[in-house]
Amino acid sequence: MQPFFEIEKKTESKARAGVISTSHGQIQTPIFMPVGTVASVKTVHQHELKEDIKAEIILGNTYHLYLRPGMEVMQNAGGLHQFMKWDLPILTDSGGYQVFSLSDSRKMTEEGVKFKSHIDGSFHFISPEKSMEIQRQIGADIFMAFDECTPYPCEYNQAKTSMELTHRWLKRCISWCGENPELYGHKQHLFPIVQGSVYSDLRKISAEVISEADAIGNAIGGLSVGEPEEEMYRITDIVTDILPVAKPRYLMGVGTPWNILESIGLGIDMMDCVMPTRNARNAMLFTWNGVMNMKNEKWKNDFSDLDEFGTSFVDREYSKAYVRHLFIAKEYLAKQIASIHNLAFYLDLVKTARQHIVAGDFYEWKDSVTPALRQRL
Amino acid sequence: MQPFFEIEKKTESKARAGVISTSHGQIQTPIFMPVGTVASVKTVHQHELKEDIKAEIILGNTYHLYLRPGMEVMQNAGGLHQFMKWDLPILTDSGGYQVFSLSDSRKMTEEGVKFKSHIDGSFHFISPEKSMEIQRQIGADIFMAFDECTPYPCEYNQAKTSMELTHRWLKRCISWCGENPELYGHKQHLFPIVQGSVYSDLRKISAEVISEADAIGNAIGGLSVGEPEEEMYRITDIVTDILPVAKPRYLMGVGTPWNILESIGLGIDMMDCVMPTRNARNAMLFTWNGVMNMKNEKWKNDFSDLDEFGTSFVDREYSKAYVRHLFIAKEYLAKQIASIHNLAFYLDLVKTARQHIVAGDFYEWKDSVTPALRQRL
Numbered sequence: 242m243q244p245f246f247e248i249e250k251k252t253e254s255k256a257r258a259g260v261i262s263t264s265h266g267q268i269q270t271p272i273f274m275p276v277g278t279v280a281s282v283k284t285v286h287q288h289e290l291k292e293d294i295k296a297e298i299i300l301g302n303t304y305h306l307y308l309r310p311g312m313e314v315m316q317n318a319g320g321l322h323q324f325m326k327w328d329l330p331i332l333t334d335s336g337g338y339q340v341f342s343l344s345d346s347r348k349m350t351e352e353g354v355k356f357k358s359h360i361d362g363s364f365h366f367i368s369p370e371k372s373m374e375i376q377r378q379i380g381a382d383i384f385m386a387f388d389e390c391t392p393y394p395c396e397y398n399q400a401k402t403s404m405e406l407t408h409r410w411l412k413r414c415i416s417w418c419g420e421n422p423e424l425y426g427h428k429q430h431l432f433p434i435v436q437g438s439v440y441s442d443l444r445k446i447s448a449e450v451i452s453e454a455d456a457i458g459n460a461i462g463g464l465s466v467g468e469p470e471e472e473m474y475r476i477t478d479i480v481t482d483i484l485p486v487a488k489p490r491y492l493m494g495v496g497t498p499w500n501i502l503e504s505i506g507l508g509i510d511m512m513d514c515v516m517p518t519r520n521a522r523n524a525m526l527f528t529w530n531g532v533m534n535m536k537n538e539k540w541k542n543d544f545s546d547l548d549e550f551g552t553s554f555v556d557r558e559y560s561k562a563y564v565r566h567l568f569i570a571k572e573y574l575a576k577q578i579a580s581i582h583n584l585a586f587y588l589d590l591v592k593t594a595r596q597h598i599v600a601g602d603f604y605e606w607k608d609s610v611t612p613a614l615r616q617r618l
Numbered sequence: 619m620q621p622f623f624e625i626e627k628k629t630e631s632k633a634r635a636g637v638i639s640t641s642h643g644q645i646q647t648p649i650f651m652p653v654g655t656v657a658s659v660k661t662v663h664q665h666e667l668k669e670d671i672k673a674e675i676i677l678g679n680t681y682h683l684y685l686r687p688g689m690e691v692m693q694n695a696g697g698l699h700q701f702m703k704w705d706l707p708i709l710t711d712s713g714g715y716q717v718f719s720l721s722d723s724r725k726m727t728e729e730g731v732k733f734k735s736h737i738d739g740s741f742h743f744i745s746p747e748k749s750m751e752i753q754r755q756i757g758a759d760i761f762m763a764f765d766e767c768t769p770y771p772c773e774y775n776q777a778k779t780s781m782e783l784t785h786r787w788l789k790r791c792i793s794w795c796g797e798n799p800e801l802y803g804h805k806q807h808l809f810p811i812v813q814g815s816v817y818s819d820l821r822k823i824s825a826e827v828i829s830e831a832d833a834i835g836n837a838i839g840g841l842s843v844g845e846p847e848e849e850m851y852r853i854t855d856i857v858t859d860i861l862p863v864a865k866p867r868y869l870m871g872v873g874t875p876w877n878i879l880e881s882i883g884l885g886i887d888m889m890d891c892v893m894p895t896r897n898a899r900n901a902m903l904f905t906w907n908g909v910m911n912m913k914n915e916k917w918k919n920d921f922s923d924l925d926e927f928g929t930s931f932v933d934r935e936y937s938k939a940y941v942r943h944l945f946i947a948k949e950y951l952a953k954q955i956a957s958i959h960n961l962a963f964y965l966d967l968v969k970t971a972r973q974h975i976v977a978g979d980f981y982e983w984k985d986s987v988t989p990a991l992r993q994r995l
Contacts, residue, residue: 280943284950287935310918310943317919318939324921326935541687542694544701558664558703562695566657566687573661576950 245430245457246270246489246510250599255481255508258598261458261489263330263382264427265322268297270489270510271594273501273587274332276518279305280325283518284577285584287327293553294584295592298330298382300513303375304339307365308358312378320380320425332513333381334493335372335434338390338462349389351406369413373421373431380425385460386414388434393467400438407436408450415454432491434462435480439472448483458511459484460491465500465514474503481508498527498590498614502607505594517587521579524568527586531616533561535579540565547578553585622807622834623647623866627976632858632885635975638835638866640707640759641804642699645674647866647887648971650878650964651709653895656682657702660895661954662961664704670930671961672969675707675759677890680752681716684742685735689755697757697802709890710758711870712749712811715767715839726766728783746790750798750808757802762837763791765811770844777815784813785827792831809868811839812857816849825860835888836861837868842877842891851880858885875904875967875991879984882971894964898956901945904963908993910938912956917942924955930962 243262250258261268275282275290277299282290290296301321310324318324321331337354340347344356353368367375372387388407391400411433423429433451437443451459461480464473477492484490491511492504501512517527524535529550533540540561547564548556555578567575597606620639627635638645652659652667654676659667667673678698687701695701698708714731717724721733730745744752749764765784768777788810800806810828814820828836838857841850854869861867868888869881878889894904901912906927910917917938924941925933932955944952974983 279947279949280940281947281949281951284954286932286951286954288931305947309947310939314919314939314943318921318937324937324940324943326937326940542691544695554665555663560695560701560703562687562691563657563701563703566691566701570656570658570682570686572656572658573950573953574658574663577661577663577954 246487248487252598252601252603254506254604256506256598256603257508257510258595259489259510261330261510263430265328265330265382266297268330269592269595271505271591271598272297272511273591274298274300274511274513275584275587276300276302276513276515277325278302278515279309280321282580282584283522284573284580285518287325289581290327290584291329293581295552295588296329296584298332299327301331301333301379301381302339303333303336303372303379304343306333306379307336307367307375308360312375315378316424320378322380322425330383331381332383333376333379333385335385335387336367336375337372337388340367341390351409369410370417373414373417377421377424377429380423380427381429382427383430383432383458386411386431386433388436388462390463390466391436391438393438395438397440397443400436400440400443404436404443404447407434408447411451411454430457432456432458432460434460434493435484436463438463439468439476441476441479444476444479445483448480452483452485456488458489458491460493461509462493464492465494465496470500473500474507477504477507477509498587499611501587501590502594502611502614505591505598506604506607517583518580521583522576524575524579526579527583527614528618529610530613531618533618535561535565535568535575537565548582548586551582551585552589553581555581556585623864625864629975629978629980631883631981633883633975633980634885634887635972636866636887638887640807642705642707642759643674645707646969646972648882648968648975649674649888650968651675651677651888651890652961652964653677653679653890653892654702655679655892656686657698659957659961660899661950661957662895664702666958667704667961668706670958672929672965673706673961675709676704678708678710678756678758679716680710680713680749680756681720683710683756684713684744684752685737689752692755693801697755699757699802707760708758709760710753710756710762712762712764713744713752714749714765717744718767718769728786746787747794750791750794754798754801754806757800757804758806759804760807760809760835763788763808763810765813765839767840767843768813768815770815772815774817774820777813777817777820781813781820781824784811785824788828788831807834809833809835809837811837811870812861813840815840816845816853818853818856821853821856822860825857829860829862833865835866835868837870838886839870841869842871842873847877847880850877851884854881854884854886875964876988878964878967879971879988879991882968882975883981883984894960895957898960899953901952901956903956904960904991905995906987907990908995910995912938912942912945912952914942925959925963928959928962929966930958932958933962
């Protein structure tokens with residue numbers, strides 16, 4: 242049997258190229274995972290995700306899926322893969338982050354969180370056990386331990402208390418999973434989450450506790466929540482110094498194209514973010530040449546291809562002037578085109594990064610392309 | 619050289635199967651034309667229109683395109699085909715209908731119409747000559763004479779006065795076109811429009827005047843504006859008795875699937891309507907088995923294919939339960955799936971109607987399928 246994670250090439254520093262093997266196929270790492278919040282990557286058809294964007298794994302949000310369509314429908318469908326007809330790997334978050342950021346009101350205890358739905362105001366309770374149960378019902382290939390994600394900024398004592406709760410909750414997650422097998426005949430892998438806000442000592446403690454849990458892969462949460470980029474890199478660096486080298490590392494909720502490359506440089510293997518799709522819907526396109534605001538007057542009469550270096554059909558089939566027009570006229574197709582473009586770009590970004598890791602010149606390459614990526618066109 | 623219109627098969631009554639030949643390819647009639655208001659059929663990619671929906675011609679709206687992107691961009695692009703990268707035939711309306719139905723305020727004279735943009739309140743003036751000029755700049759294969767479209771209900775005298783104005787405007791349109799050639803190297807064909815509201819004598823007069831103009835094809839306007847279905851059929855029947863048999867007949871703005879079949883039965887060759895896309899965005903799907911409201915609770919746990927008789931990928935790739943979920947969760951993909959489904963269904967409807975015309979059993983077939991088409995599922 243294939244091991245869950247194999248490192249194909251390691252640079253002299255921390256970056257590495259690997260392969261994750263799941264019941265729904267392999268993932269070449271480093272990888273970016275498009276976010277499919279409520280069983281849909283917004284504006285994108287599943288076959289476009291697979292064939293045009295070349296996504297290898299997508300993310301589903303436990304909180305959203307729990308509320309809609311709900312677990313009765315999910316189980317009747319035979320899990321999320323069947324429900325949305327996506328036969329490649331899926332990862333689900335634990336629901337914790339959304340409970341804390343989206344619900345109208347919530348009350349946290351050692352036991353778990355009681356919260357009010359942002360949709361209909363109904364009350365719900367999620368505990369570590371409940372999160373595991375829901376994620377079994379969703380049936381993602383990789384699923385996350387139930388954690389508390391601290392906001393930024395966060396007082397030291399609050400960060401410490403929260404981190405310790407996350408560690409206690411992890412034990413309950415692992416214990417529940419040991420007693421409750423998968424539902425749909427394929428393997429599910431639990432990743433625990435390192436917390437500790439921007440405090441070095443807390444992050445070190447958390448990374449050690451998480452490493453000791455000896456899970457098949459590990460995640461870093463509580464970053465990309467408003468802290469300066471430098472803080473994010475500093476903390477990631479500290480944590481990846483401790484997390485086991487032989488296991489995949491998932492940096493949650495990151496980020497811009499340059500954040501992605503820096504994180505890969507710090508030994509991260511997996512990332513997800515709503516940025517490529519959310520910003521696309523607001524007319525922001527990421528390219529190798531920089532960031533384009535498609536509503537800008539400057540594209541009005543530019544009939545050249547949307548992105549000459551783009552990898553998806555939208556880059557060749559549509560011009561800058563046409564896409565600008567669609568945004569100005571508030572046409573749905575504008576959001577669709579921009580979302581496909583941005584996701585395809587993110588996948589091309591990590592694929593190219595991987596090629597440079599394998600070729601041995603990743604860090605030079607990263608430093609050479611970053612200034613262009615960051616510039617505003 | 620291919621004639622513009624050839625009738626391949628004529629039934630004993632009025633229905634006929636034909637072929638229209640344009641510089642951008644042939645159209646099998648009867649045909650339904652998806653509406654691409656502002657250079658986009660809402661939520662649908664161009665390659666989906668062509669390959670999945672199998673559209674043979676689409677419609678653009680002169681009023682909308684004139685305001686956005688405007689004629690400077692349109693001409694710089696080299697016309698609408700180039701601008702939106704659609705290489706099959708396009709038809710444009712004259713702008714008249716939208717000026718009368720959308721603009722905030724307007725003032726009509728013999729010369730033309732001064733109107734206020736519904737977008738930014740700016741003032742504009744469209745005359746028959748201006749409409750022709752704009753439609754030359756758009757460059758559609760088939761374009762429409764500038765007419766006044768009367769509302770329903772409409773007083774007899776108003777309908778008569780309006781019809782006479784439309785007839786005078788037609789002369790100006792024809793005259794302008796005789797003096798101003800095409801801009802982009804392909805042929806454009808002008809269709810005049812029969813008006814006269816629901817008054818039999820006015821419609822007869824108008825059909826005779828329009829026939830005498832000896833255009834390459836003719837259109838019937840001022841229907842499907844709120845009158846009862848029976849009135850629409852009655853007037854269409856009167857008009858198609860007069861319009862020349864050898865020329866294509868376009869019934870503007872029609873309609874439901876059963877309206878489409880009835881109209882074909884009355885000798886109509888071309889139709890357009892926003893219904894399949896607009897209703898799709900409101901969760902209404904048309905199928906051979908009837909009309910489905912996808913928000914209905916009854917689909918919640920129905921994991922069967924979206925439409926077992928559907929011809930496009932959405933019908934096989936997505937289940938009823940999944941599409942219901944997307945509508946309930948207000949996901950963009952819901953509108954995209956429903957729009958592709960409905961348009962593909964409309965194209966399948968007219969294609970199947972054509973097969974039955976050719977086979978010689980159109981009227982029996984129409985009567986046998988209509989009850990199912992109309993029922994609510």
